[in-house]
Amino acid sequence: MGFYLLSLSQLLSSILFLFHFQTTISSSNNSSPSHFCAHDQSVSLLQFKASFSINSSASVNCQHPKTESWKQGTDCCLWDGVTCEMKTGVVTELNLACSLLYGTLHPNSTLFSLRHLRKLDLSDNHFKSSHISPQFGQFSNLTHLNLNYSVFAGQVPSEISLLSKLVSLDLSKNDNPGLEPISFDKIVRNLTKLRELDLDSVDMSLVAPNSLTNLSFSLSSLSLRRCGLQGKFPGNIFLLPNLETLDLSYNEGLTGSFPSSNLSNFLSVLGLSNTRISLYLENDLISNLKSLQYMFLGNSSIIRSDLTLLGNLTQLTSLDLSDNNFSGQIPSSLENLVQLSYLDLSNNNFSGQIPSSLENLVQLSSLDLSNNNLSGQIPSSLKNLIQLTNLYLSNNIFSGQIPSSLGNLLQLRRLYLHFNNFNGTIPSSLFALPSLQYLDLHSNNLRGNISEFQHDSLSILDLSNNNLHGTIPSSIFKQEYLEVLILASNSKLTGEISSSICKLKSLQLLDLSNNNLSGSMPLCLGNFSNSLSVLHLGMNNLQGTMPSTFSEYNSLQYLNLGGNELEGKISPSIINCTMLEVLDLGNNKIEDTFPYFLEALSDLQILVLKSNKLQGFVNGPAAYDSAFSKLRIFDISDNNFSGPLPTRYLNSLEAMMALDHNMIYMRTTNSTDYVYSIQMTWKGVEIDFEKIRSTIRVLDLSVNSFTGEIPKVIGKLKALQQLNLSHNSFTSHIQSSLGNLTNLESLDLSSNSLTGRIPTQLGGLKFLAILNLSHNQLEGPIPTGEQFNTFTANSFEGNLCLCGFQVLKECYRDGDQEQSLPPSSYNEGDDSTLFGDGFGWKAVAMGYGCGFVLGVAMGYIVFRTKKPAWFHRMVEDTWNLNKKKTRKKVGRRN
Incomplete structure (x- = not known):
């Protein structure tokens, strides 16, 4: 019995001890934040949080706002992104990368009171072009500073050079901040412990490349992409013994020579794309690059090359040799690069067929062979590349049918086969690819119907310039994420445009032109979502009226409804399209007066109203001083406009007075990058301009009823290339x-x-x-x-x-x-x-002829009017005057 009492006593003691321990732990966890996190640190962090808003578009790669866990009364050392020194409770690391922060980082921000920081990461946020504050120089213990991709601007302050303990500095991919030579010189001289330096997209155009000579001997990573560097790059940088990453790409003015020997054994990344640094792609160099994983030599200065040697770089995972004028066949030795996931051989002169040996590159996720002279058929062996997400074979001379085996590439997101000679029908297996986002097959010889899509993942669909027929599949109007839809120039596409098209709320570009579509135009297109920038339904058989209501704040830049059977009037609400640059309503049956309200569209560059039933004077109230000031093409021909030409408009056509030497194609200014097209009479011939150069200037007022003189002011339009005033009454x-x-x-x-x-x-x-x-x-x-x-x-x-x-x-x-x-x-x-x-005598004869006609006419008048008194007096006075002159002459002679 005593044994049991003792055991019970021990059990109770144990329970009491555990209860006390649990209470202590619980009390510890719920105690004041000052127990672990210093109070001033917590206050500073909360004030820092309050100075920013959370915006879902402020970060690209994530959707998790770390500061949501920052709540007053809790231990700041347990907050997301915060690391403390446990003994003192001060914050030593702050990682707010990709935290959706939006706002301005001011120099008096409480962030700069966290003086014990050793690591600070503010990358992938949106700081609204804040300047990089000199206050960053106060973080004397900082070893890692990352401000990458956070919309910083202005000059990089020289105070960064005070961070003498920095091991890693990343100021890349911001809003083109600048770096002055003095500041950069201080940085490279004082940051002697630096191992990683990333200044991509920092403007270093004033920095002499030679100043890089003083970079730390222990440097392992140097990335200076798109920095505007010019001049000779110091060769000793190439020979740094610990160098693993070297990327100088997109510095077109950078020269020098890349050595073939004595290179670091650790070099794994080499980027010389778009530089003039010469490189000999030969055996000596290849043997020194055995550790290379990433080689970017697009549009580079490769002096001599033996591409078959690339098969020896068996560690490569990415290879870019684009834009280098390589010719011949693609070397079969590339089959040895079994680790390769990215291969870009585009924009060269490779010919022949795609080597079937590429089927060995089973890790390949992106293959770009576009813009070459490759021919034959696509090998069915490509179906083995089941990891492919991107396949670019456009702008070659491939022929035959598109192999249905491409439907085996279930990971495929982007398929670009445009500008080839493919024929036959589009394999139905392509319409069943579950991850397909971009499908571009335009400008081939494809025929047949467009099948229904089995999935709704499409973002871009371009099947234009083929021989497809039938109706537009209803499944296209169910693509929730569709941004670009181009089915133009398939003359056998028929049927009506479903009003369901207005459910595509992400649509930015819609081009169904040059088909045989009929029925009424969906009026909902005028109230389309704010994303739509291109609407081209021209050259069809659409009837009814154009949209009568255009929503405010829309994004339309290109509106072409020409070449249809549209009637009615031009809606004044079109002035809500404040970004409109092209308006083509020509070749319809619109009955209206001149739409003077278009003066409000200050960005309008092309206005075509030809071949309608418009009438009246071309004028309007002088509401705008610079009406149509940006017009480059103004075509209102073949209507019934009357009266004199509007000198007020002619005086304000500023774009027709100034030359444009850019020689670029006119296009949208947003992400769609759509090149403007127009049908126009050029030098007497009706031409479809698929691309319009910015230099073109046309004024066509022909086939109307304009009267009066041709205004002298037309002579001010010195950039005009074509002037047509024919078939009027001038x-x-x-x-x-x-x-x-x-x-x-x-x-x-x-x-x-x-x-x-x-x-x-x-x-x-x-x-x-x-x-x-x-x-x-x-x-x-x-x-x-x-x-x-x-x-x-x-x-x-x-x-x-x-x-x-x-x-x-x-x-x-x-x-x-x-x-x-x-x-x-x-x-x-x-x-x-x-x-x-x-x-000469011919002129005299012509004069007599004209006089004879005039005399007959006058005689006829006299006969009909029985010698009117005015004519009789005129003849009689002339006769008497001549008689007197004759008498005087006779008197003198006598």
Whole structure:
């Protein structure tokens, strides 16, 4: 019994001890934060948190705001991203990478009171172009500083050089901050313990590459991509014994020579893409790069190369040899690179077939062979690359059918096969790929129907410029994440456009042009989501009206509804499209007056309203001082506009007054990167411009009922390349100011009622290739000049009083005696330059002819009016005057 009592006593003691221990632990965990975390540290962190908002778009790679766990009254050493020194409770590490922080980091931020920090990571947040504060220099114990990808701007302060204990410094991929030579020199001299330095996208254009010579001997990683470095890169950096990563890519002005020997045995990353650093891809170099895992030599200065040697770099996981003009067949030795996950051989001149040996690269996730001269069929062996997520084979000369075996690549997200010669139908297996996001098969010879998609993962679909037919599959309108839909130029696509298309809330680009679609246009397209920037439904058979309501704050930049059967009016709500750059409503049946409210669209560059039923004056209230100031193409031809030309508009066409030497294609300014296209009459021929250069300037007002003189102000439009005022009712003379249009290539003033002479100033238009002045009432000699001598009679027909070799009429001359033509009815410029050399017998004959016609006409009037008194008096007075003169002459002779 005593034994049991003793055991019971011991048990009770044990229970009491455990209870006391648990209470102590519980009390410890719920005690004041100051027990572990210093109170001032907690306050500073909470104030730092309060200075920022949480924004889901502030971080790219995550959606977890670490500061959510930061709550007053809790131990800050247990907060996400916070590490403390347990003895003192001070914060020594702060990792807020990818924490959705949004706001400005001010110099007086409480962050800078955490003086004991040894590691600080603020990467992948959004600090709204905050400057990198000099206060960072106060963290004297800091060994790691990472401000990568957090939208910092301004100059990198020289105070960073005070962080003498830094082992790792990453200021890369921000809002193009700058680094002055003095600051950089201090950094490389004082940070003697630095092993990792990443300054990608920091502007170092003023820094001499030679200053890199002082970098730490222990440096293991150096990344200076896109820094604007120019000049010779110091060769000793290549030979640092501990170097593992060296990336100098995208410094186009960087020169030097990469050594073939004495390289670090640890080098695993080499990036020289888009530099002018020469490199000999030969045996000596390859034998020194046995540890290399990443080789980026796209658009580099490879002097000599033996690509078969690359098969010896068996540790490679990424290889980029794009843009290097390599030719011949793809070396089969690449089959040895069994660790390879990324291979880019694009933009070269490789020819032949894809080697079947590539099937050995079973780890490959991205294969880019685009923009070469590869031919034949896609080998079915590619089906073995089951890890492939990206396959780029565009811009080659592949033929045959697209193999259905590509449907075995279940991980495939991007498939680009455009600009080849593929024929046959699109394999249905492609429409069943579960992860497919980007499918681009445009510009081939594919035919047949478009199958229904089995999954809703699509983001980009481009099947344009093929021979596909049938209706648009309903499954396309169920793609929740679809951003780009291009089915243009498949002339046999029929049916109606389902209103379900407006459910695609992520859509940014919609191009269904040049098909045979019918029915009414979905009016909901005007109230589309704010994401849509391109809407091209032109060249179809759509009926009804254009959308009558356009939502506010929309993102439309390109709107083309031309070439349909649309009726009704142009909605004034289109001015809600404040970003609009192209508006094409031509070749419809729109009945309206000129939409002067379009003046409000300050970014409008192309306006096409041709071939409709528009009427009235082209004018409006002077609400905007710079109406249409950015217009490069203005085409309102083939309507029924009347009255004089609007000089107010002509005076404000600033883009037609200034030359553009950029020679780039006009395109959207957002991520869609859509190149503008337009159908236009160019030099008398209707042409589909699939791309429009920014240099083009066109003013086409032809086939209307405009009256009055051609305004002199047109001569201010010095960048014009094409001017068409034909088939109107213009009168008076041709303005000599048109001679100021020195870039003009085509001028058409035909079928008007223009009189007078052709200004000789037009003879100085050196680029004028097309001239049509036919069917007017012009007279006198045709100007001579380099271009005028090339024009035929067709340019001047229907002007009976013109002379010159072009119309096979000699400009009259009678011996040495010349007689000036009567002065012109206008006095603009130097009249003497407009006259010919004088009269000849032909001119006299022409004068008699014209006089004969006039005499007959007057005789007829006299006969019909029975000798009206005014005419009788005029003749009688003239007769008496001549009689007196005759008598005086006779008297003198006598």
